[in-house]
Amino acid sequence: MSAEASPLPLAKPSRSRVEPAPLASIDRFEDLIRRNELGLRQFAYRLLGTREEMEDALQEACLRAFRAAPRFQRRHHASPDAWLYRVLYRTCMDRLRERRRTPLLLTGEAQSSLASSDDAVVTRLDVERALAQLPPQLRAVSVLVDVIGLDYATTAKVVGVRPGTVASRLSRARAELRANLDEDRR
Amino acid sequence: MTAEHDLSRSLASLPTPPLSESFYRHLHAKLASERALPTRGVGSARRRLRRALVFVVVGLACAFTLSAVAAETKRFGPVYWLFDRSEERFPLLQVPTLGEWSSRERVGGLVETETGLRPQVRPIPVLHGDVAGKRWELQAFFETRNGWPTMSRRSAPGHLLCVGLNPGGTPKPYHGTDVPRLGAFSCGQPVHGVQPSRGGESHWVGFGVHVPGPISAAGGGTGPKYLFGTAAPEVRRVDLESNDGTVVSVPTFLGPSDFGVPARFWVSVLRLEHLVHTLVPRDAEGNELERWELPQAQ
Numbered sequence: 001m002s003a004e005a006s007p008l009p010l011a012k013p014s015r016s017r018v019e020p021a022p023l024a025s026i027d028r029f030e031d032l033i034r035r036n037e038l039g040l041r042q043f044a045y046r047l048l049g050t051r052e053e054m055e056d057a058l059q060e061a062c063l064r065a066f067r068a069a070p071r072f073q074r075r076h077h078a079s080p081d082a083w084l085y086r087v088l089y090r091t092c093m094d095r096l097r098e099r100r101r102t103p104l105l106l107t108g109e110a111q112s113s114l115a116s117s118d119d120a121v122v123t124r125l126d127v128e129r130a131l132a133q134l135p136p137q138l139r140a141v142s143v144l145v146d147v148i149g150l151d152y153a154t155t156a157k158v159v160g161v162r163p164g165t166v167a168s169r170l171s172r173a174r175a176e177l178r179a180n181l182d183e184d185r186r
Numbered sequence: 187m188t189a190e191h192d193l194s195r196s197l198a199s200l201p202t203p204p205l206s207e208s209f210y211r212h213l214h215a216k217l218a219s220e221r222a223l224p225t226r227g228v229g230s231a232r233r234r235l236r237r238a239l240v241f242v243v244v245g246l247a248c249a250f251t252l253s254a255v256a257a258e259t260k261r262f263g264p265v266y267w268l269f270d271r272s273e274e275r276f277p278l279l280q281v282p283t284l285g286e287w288s289s290r291e292r293v294g295g296l297v298e299t300e301t302g303l304r305p306q307v308r309p310i311p312v313l314h315g316d317v318a319g320k321r322w323e324l325q326a327f328f329e330t331r332n333g334w335p336t337m338s339r340r341s342a343p344g345h346l347l348c349v350g351l352n353p354g355g356t357p358k359p360y361h362g363t364d365v366p367r368l369g370a371f372s373c374g375q376p377v378h379g380v381q382p383s384r385g386g387e388s389h390w391v392g393f394g395v396h397v398p399g400p401i402s403a404a405g406g407g408t409g410p411k412y413l414f415g416t417a418a419p420e421v422r423r424v425d426l427e428s429n430d431g432t433v434v435s436v437p438t439f440l441g442p443s444d445f446g447v448p449a450r451f452w453v454s455v456l457r458l459e460h461l462v463h464t465l466v467p468r469d470a471e472g473n474e475l476e477r478w479e480l481p482q483a484q
Contacts, residue, residue: 026214026217026218026221029217030210030213030214030217033210033213034210037205038202041202041203041204041205042200042202045202045203046200046202051203054203055205055206055209058205058209059209059212059213059216062213062216062217063216063217063220066217066220067220123196124196124199124200124201127193127196127197127200128200131197131200142197143197146193146194146197146198147197147198147200149198174193177193177197178193181193
């Protein structure tokens with residue numbers, strides 16, 4: 001397992017309650033981004049499929065979040081981490097909606113980075129491909145819970161549904177993942 | 187369970203490309219330029235516009251709904267709004283602000299001609315008043331013939347004093363004539379010193395009732411109610427005693443100087459449900475001249 005893939009510290013949003021003006025300054029806002037960088041990258045990359053789009057989406061989401069930070073501080077009392085994921089989720093979904101780029105295709109870059117021939121890599125490629133074939137909403141839930149390690153309640157806040165819906169989506173996502181993997185192996 | 191675990195582990199181990207080195211530099215520049223921009227950008231202007239549109243649409247929908255409901259509610263009827271806007275302030279009585287008598291070339295009776303009925307034009311003294319911003323008009327005239335085409339109670343031949351009330355607006359003519367329609371009028375009521383009795387009882391005051399406004403579902407007007415009439419020269423006030431125990435004291439005022447008859451007149455505006463059962467005319471000293479219990483409360 002790579003060092004990147006360890007469960008995210010973000011998964012404890014309750015620690016970082018909004019304090020007075022934590023996001024008002026650029027430095028503090030960038031700290032927030034850096035603290036959540038790994039999870040945000042994973043989320044955006046798994047949803048959009050390419051590094052360029054991941055970066056673009058992250059930039060856009062960060063700008064959106066920065067603009068909305070004063071309103072968030074006035075109105076919300078939720079975790080800023082979860083809120084950041086929520087903004088990124090909406091940004092990615094907007095991009096997917098605009099480009100109609102589902103299902104996701106692995107790019108040449110991804111293929112080449114996974115081009116070694118050992119079994120682990122092949123399996124990882126299969127999993128990536130199977131994950132990319134999921135519908136975006138299922139993929140988002142699967143990435144948030146299984147890849148990033150968020151709990152159901154935080155995931156529900158990010159995707160804007162109830163925790164029960166997260167559970168059912170996750171169950172469907174895993175079932176479809178297994179089905180896709182089985183199909184690939186046949 | 188193991189398969190589930192393996193799948194989760196496989197997902198968790200998926201690699202993710204790093205951010206480019208310039209990512210934070212670009213982000214910092216964008217955030218800095220964002221901070222330099224005015225607080226309300228294009229996006230917020232669009233949001234404000236969208237919000238305003240939503241408010242307008244919701245407002246129109248509410249107004250439509252309210253007006254639809256109000257159409258069936260007396261409280262929201264036009265008369266209510268014209269005269270007063272709350273039960274508390276709805277006038278129990280408003281003594282009109284009186285203007286001056288003036289003579290107006292209007293109609294009296296109709297003259298029968300070969301080509302049919304024609305209005306007999308003659309000067310009619312008119313008094314203007316004002317109630318809650320709505321103009322009314324009291325007309326006094328002598329009727330000498332039985333020519334009124336739609337008079338419900340035909341007066342006997344002779345010189346009969348008629349008093350009519352127009353609650354405002356432009357009177358429409360009677361059908362087929364150019365005779366303007368009065369809201370209500372009464373003619374020839376026997377009043378001491380004004381008009382002799384025609385065999386019945388004479389009183390110190392005469393009266394008429396008019397309820398303007400659209401006809402309600404119950405069959406009557408929606409109010410308010412005008413009580414008006416003539417009075418003997420001695421009468422200075424008319425007390426209107428009502429079913430709820432209230433007494434409304436209405437002053438009388440002199441008729442036009444060139445009228446030829448020393449009649450006085452009175453006008454009052456009452457709430458529709460305010461039923462007057464007794465008229466008590468009083469002289470200048472406040473003495474009761476009569477207690478006239480009306481056969482039917484008005």
